[in-house]
Amino acid sequence: MVYTAEYDPLCYLGTPVLRNKLDLTDQAELDEFETAMFVLRSDEPWPEGDLDVIHYLALHQHLFQDVYDWAGEIRTIRIGKGGNWFCYPEFIANELNRIFRELAQANYFRGLAPADFAIQAAHLLAEINAVHPFRESNGRTQLTFLALLAERAGLPFNAEVLDRDRVIDAMIESFAGSEQPLARLILDIITEP
Numbered sequence: 001m002v003y004t005a006e007y008d009p010l011c012y013l014g015t016p017v018l019r020n021k022l023d024l025t026d027q028a029e030l031d032e033f034e035t036a037m038f039v040l041r042s043d044e045p046w047p048e049g050d051l052d053v054i055h056y057l058a059l060h061q062h063l064f065q066d067v068y069d070w071a072g073e074i075r076t077i078r079i080g081k082g083g084n085w086f087c088y089p090e091f092i093a094n095e096l097n098r099i100f101r102e103l104a105q106a107n108y109f110r111g112l113a114p115a116d117f118a119i120q121a122a123h124l125l126a127e128i129n130a131v132h133p134f135r136e137s138n139g140r141t142q143l144t145f146l147a148l149l150a151e152r153a154g155l156p157f158n159a160e161v162l163d164r165d166r167v168i169d170a171m172i173e174s175f176a177g178s179e180q181p182l183a184r185l186i187l188d189i190i191t192e193p
């Protein structure tokens with residue numbers, strides 16, 4: 001997805017297309033390549049870790065290692081979407097440390113009833129989305145991390161519930177301060193059909 005961004009050295013000069021390992025300068029071709037690599041890497045075992053910041057970065061690195069040199073690295077420019085600006089780069093590391101420290105303090109939402117897990121996970125995802133640590137591919141990393149979190153909490157993860165428009169609408173609402181639609185979505189994902 002193309003972002004609102006300042007001049008970006010990560011892009012091919014004069015274009016919004018991100019430099020990539022295949023040197024694709026056509027956005028549609030890059031999207032196709034990105035999707036194919038994501039599907040392939042998602043199907044492999046994911047990096048081991050402790051559900052902390054390092055683990056989160058490693059997940060992005062794993063999923064997008066074939067596409068971008070900077071996979072797994074925190075972005076260095078300001079970006080936004082639909083008029084919403086995400087965390088300024090100079091604050092990202094601190095914000096991530098805070099968010100994941102709070103996750104550890106909440107014992108990774110283990111032992112919660114599904115409805116409570118959904119509320120807590122919605123808040124977590126809303127916060128990670130507002131930070132938007134990577135230059136690109138934040139959405140897929142967020143959902144992969146959610147799957148990992150659910151698995152570690154012993155809950156199912158029904159990926160077929162993931163309707164793209166519903167996810168985006170819920171994330172946008174969460175950015176505006178209303179986390180209820182996102183919690184509802186997560187509850188549907190972790191509830192046995």
Ligand SMILES: Nc1ncnc2c1ncn2[C@@H]1O[C@H](COP(=O)(O)OP(=O)(O)OP(=O)(O)O)[C@@H](O)[C@H]1O
Nearest residue numbers: 001081082084136137138139140167168171172175
């Ligand atoms: N206007 C907005 N305000 C806040 N968050 C948004 C907005 N538009 C999209 N998002 C969220 O940003 C994330 C997408 O980020 P990004 O494009 O980096 O990831 P992606 O994996 O490439 O995209 P996608 O999840 O759309 O495939 C998703 O969670 C999406 O819901």
